[in-house]
Amino acid sequence: MTLGSAADLVHELKSKGYKITRQREAILKVLSSDECRLMTAQQIYEEVNATMPGTNFSTVYRNLEVLTQENIVQKIEINRDAAYYELAPDRDHHHHHLICKSCGSIKTTDFCPFEAMKDEDGFMPVEHRFEVYGYCKNCKQ
């Protein structure tokens, strides 16, 4: 699976029968921008409106839902304040999160505990979440 560029993702959506709107393109562009992104709907909304002014909050939410269902985006519910979204593991490299309890910054780590896990009586694992909370380099004085 190729690491998703915005254009690739647009193409993929199209081939699945979805229409390509300027709003949809803007959202995909934000999500697949260079740096590793873990964003709230609010943040995505703001960045999208920088290129596509007038785009509605509902539109962002509805598209994030479509993208999540099509497994292009992964929804992460770290805390109840707001859900986070990022490119799905298939599109990006598999990783986990280091979350600073002080400044809220989120780093990614390649360490994955999943392989080490022994069989759990009868349970068939499909997905997993591993998040570490602590203090980042700047905040740990």
Add this chain to the structure above:
Amino acid sequence: MTLGSAADLVHELKSKGYKITRQREAILKVLSSDECRLMTAQQIYEEVNATMPGTNFSTVYRNLEVLTQENIVQKIEINRDAAYYELAPDRDHHHHHLICKSCGSIKTTDFCPFEAMKDEDGFMPVEHRFEVYGYCKNCKQ
């Protein structure tokens, strides 16, 4: 640290300057009942009202917040529908969760990936969450 019985926890709260009310006792009793519990505020509210009819939702929430801050209870935000609460790892044995994507049942596992994690450049870990989503014995046909 002793595994918290309701009486112990009541005593601990008292020694920290909190007043002991019948509502508070009922909440602690529910949380520290025999089986490993991972409950929503709604579920706690219902069980508390079985012994203390008339207890308000706000009271449950306010107490859960106090208990979380005093590190007696741990708040787990698995999905946005509702937060889950359980005795904090210090009070209970350390464990993680196996969550069935079909029936929603939650089992616990003693497997913990934390020791295996290598140092992450400058990040000082304090807490961690590891949750595995999949299908339980009954649902995995």
Add this chain to the structure above:
DNA sequence: CTCGTTGCAAAGGCTTTGCAACGGC
């Protein structure tokens, strides 16, 4: 032209908060 998509506004659902009454200690 058709049917998916958007904007708008309102509703939903969990959680929090203001305030007066209550009740541990």
Add this chain to the structure above:
DNA sequence: GCCGTTGCAAAGCCTTTGCAACGAG
């Protein structure tokens, strides 16, 4: 009696939904 706690009702906040207008193919 004091001050933390409760009950009640209302508000907050993220997210979802109904509906008419829009627009991609």
